[in-house]
Amino acid sequence: MPASSVATPSAFIQQRNLVEQVADYLTQAIIEQRFAPGERLSEVQLARDLGVSRAPVREAARLLESRGLLVSQPRRGFFVRALDAGELADIFDLRLCLERHAMERLAGACLPETLAALRRQVEILCEASGSGDESRRIEEDLAFHRLLIASAGNRRLLRTFDDLAHELRLCITLITKTHEAPESIAESHHLLLDALASGEGPRCREAIDYHIGVARDYVVRGIDGARE
Amino acid sequence: MPASSVATPSAFIQQRNLVEQVADYLTQAIIEQRFAPGERLSEVQLARDLGVSRAPVREAARLLESRGLLVSQPRRGFFVRALDAGELADIFDLRLCLERHAMERLAGACLPETLAALRRQVEILCEASGSGDESRRIEEDLAFHRLLIASAGNRRLLRTFDDLAHELRLCITLITKTHEAPESIAESHHLLLDALASGEGPRCREAIDYHIGVARDYVVRGIDGARE
DNA sequence: GCCAATCAAGCTGTCGACAGTCGTCAATCG
DNA sequence: CGATTGACGACTGTCGACAGCTTGATTGGC
Numbered sequence: 001m002p003a004s005s006v007a008t009p010s011a012f013i014q015q016r017n018l019v020e021q022v023a024d025y026l027t028q029a030i031i032e033q034r035f036a037p038g039e040r041l042s043e044v045q046l047a048r049d050l051g052v053s054r055a056p057v058r059e060a061a062r063l064l065e066s067r068g069l070l071v072s073q074p075r076r077g078f079f080v081r082a083l084d085a086g087e088l089a090d091i092f093d094l095r096l097c098l099e100r101h102a103m104e105r106l107a108g109a110c111l112p113e114t115l116a117a118l119r120r121q122v123e124i125l126c127e128a129s130g131s132g133d134e135s136r137r138i139e140e141d142l143a144f145h146r147l148l149i150a151s152a153g154n155r156r157l158l159r160t161f162d163d164l165a166h167e168l169r170l171c172i173t174l175i176t177k178t179h180e181a182p183e184s185i186a187e188s189h190h191l192l193l194d195a196l197a198s199g200e201g202p203r204c205r206e207a208i209d210y211h212i213g214v215a216r217d218y219v220v221r222g223i224d225g226a227r228e
Numbered sequence: 229m230p231a232s233s234v235a236t237p238s239a240f241i242q243q244r245n246l247v248e249q250v251a252d253y254l255t256q257a258i259i260e261q262r263f264a265p266g267e268r269l270s271e272v273q274l275a276r277d278l279g280v281s282r283a284p285v286r287e288a289a290r291l292l293e294s295r296g297l298l299v300s301q302p303r304r305g306f307f308v309r310a311l312d313a314g315e316l317a318d319i320f321d322l323r324l325c326l327e328r329h330a331m332e333r334l335a336g337a338c339l340p341e342t343l344a345a346l347r348r349q350v351e352i353l354c355e356a357s358g359s360g361d362e363s364r365r366i367e368e369d370l371a372f373h374r375l376l377i378a379s380a381g382n383r384r385l386l387r388t389f390d391d392l393a394h395e396l397r398l399c400i401t402l403i404t405k406t407h408e409a410p411e412s413i414a415e416s417h418h419l420l421l422d423a424l425a426s427g428e429g430p431r432c433r434e435a436i437d438y439h440i441g442v443a444r445d446y447v448v449r450g451i452d453g454a455r456e
Numbered sequence: 457g458c459c460a461a462t463c464a465a466g467c468t469g470t471c472g473a474c475a476g477t478c479g480t481c482a483a484t485c486g
Numbered sequence: 487c488g489a490t491t492g493a494c495g496a497c498t499g500t501c502g503a504c505a506g507c508t509t510g511a512t513t514g515g516c
Contacts, residue, residue: 019469044497052470055283059287059290062290063294074499075477075497076498087384090383090384090385091384093385096329097329098325101328154318154322155315155318156319156322157321157325160322160388245499270467271468272467281500283500284499286469303468303508304467304509305468457516459516460516461512461513461515462512462513463513464509465508465509465510466507466509468505468507469504470504470505474500474501476499477498479494480493481492481493482491482493484492485490486487486489
């Protein structure tokens with residue numbers, strides 16, 4: 001979802017499915033940290049603020065729960081997911097698991113047009129990285145990794161990554177409040193392209209291991225830094 | 229859902245809300261193929277049949293959609309997920325991805341008690357396999373693989389597997405209508421234990437690749453057989 | 457006889473309302 | 487003065503109802 005950052009809640013609600021609109025609004029609000037991690041969300045109040053009834057709010061909240069952005073407690077309601085260090089490590093470990101698999105599937109049989117599409121996305125990413133728009137850089141970065149996974153040709157794998165991506169946004173935006181990512185991150189994607197182009201399995205594995213390790217360390221250090 | 233073996237008092241007290249009960253009913257009905265794949269489910273009729281209102285039915289349906297048992301089309305409603313050969317391959321490919329990762333994490337550092345717990349579960353599985361209760365055999369088989377993943381210590385990985393497990397049940401029950409699994413399947417889990425006990429990474433990888441390959445081929449052949 | 461426009465039935469999307477439950481806070485008891 | 491209990495308020499779980507859409511059949515035209 002390209003961030004159509006809207007300040008007033010009711011302006012966000014227009015024509016589409018109310019559930020989707022509320023889900024988008026909530027997703028955006030959580031990613032932008034307008035709701036604090038661990039904060040309790042009142043269905044009634046949200047419904048009032050958005051000018052809709054509770055039914056769409058409830059369904060949207062369930063949707064976000066399945067995406068890991070909210071957690072629910074029976075008879076108590078929904079709370080904004082608060083990630084601890086362990087969960088953060090788990091998320092990046094699963095990401096590694098998925099991307100390794102995609103890289104391996106691609107290692108032997110990466111079509112020229114697939115490689116070209118990935119290369120194009122890296123260029124878009126580099127351009128976004130220089131633009132200073134941090135949220136756009138994050139989306140283009142995720143878009144590259146999504147394309148990488150999609151290229152492996154397993155739609156179920158892609159769905160799993162999409163689910164995880166919501167949590168990744170949660171991780172990443174936790175830290176971009178404090179510091180921006182260096183431009184070298186965008187550049188480093190070229191290493192992945194080179195590994196894929198070489199077609200060598202072990203090299204692909206090393207490349208993705210390194211890449212995600214750097215991303216994880218960057219986030220972990222950012223979190224620790226924000227705590228001090 | 230493992231039979232609610234209640235350990236803590238609070239688990240006794242918790243009254244299950246209607247959404248969970250409806251979700252359990254629908255899950256069971258889909259797994260047992262009382263609803264045909266692709267069949268449209270009417271919220272009104274389900275609510276009538278179950279003696280509840282549409283709200284819990286809708287929420288339960290959304291839950292099952294996130295688990296891949298139902299698919300929804302806007303303004304049209306929910307349909308029982310119908311798997312084609314490609315989706316089936318994708319599901320087993322993702323399963324391989326997850327279990328490989330768990331095996332790798334375990335390969336070097338598998339504690340004796342972890343190995344013992346896995347060994348115990350294999351024994352339970354073998355016993356269930358001889359009992360003739362096919363659905364119990366399936367559940368114990370899944371329980372072993374769940375334990376394997378859980379032993380890797382990544383809760384997010386486990387959640388992903390649990391999601392996938394619902395679709396695996398859908399795959400497996402598609403074929404057990406026609407033929408039962410041979411007892412050798414239960415026995416074959418010993419190969420995984422031996423590989424883990426050896427602590428050799430490559431051997432672990434080969435073992436899980438072989439194991440899941442056999443399971444996939446068994447299901448694929450079962451589907452093809454049922455079509456003829 | 458075939459195609460298109462129309463219409464009725466059933467369905468989903470959404471809403472407001474009620475009842476039971478949980479958390480809070482003050483009053484009471486030890 | 488601290489702990490317990492009771493009542494109050496707010497919230498979730500659930501319900502029935504209405505409006506608009508989808509669908510399939512019916513009817514009219516060519």
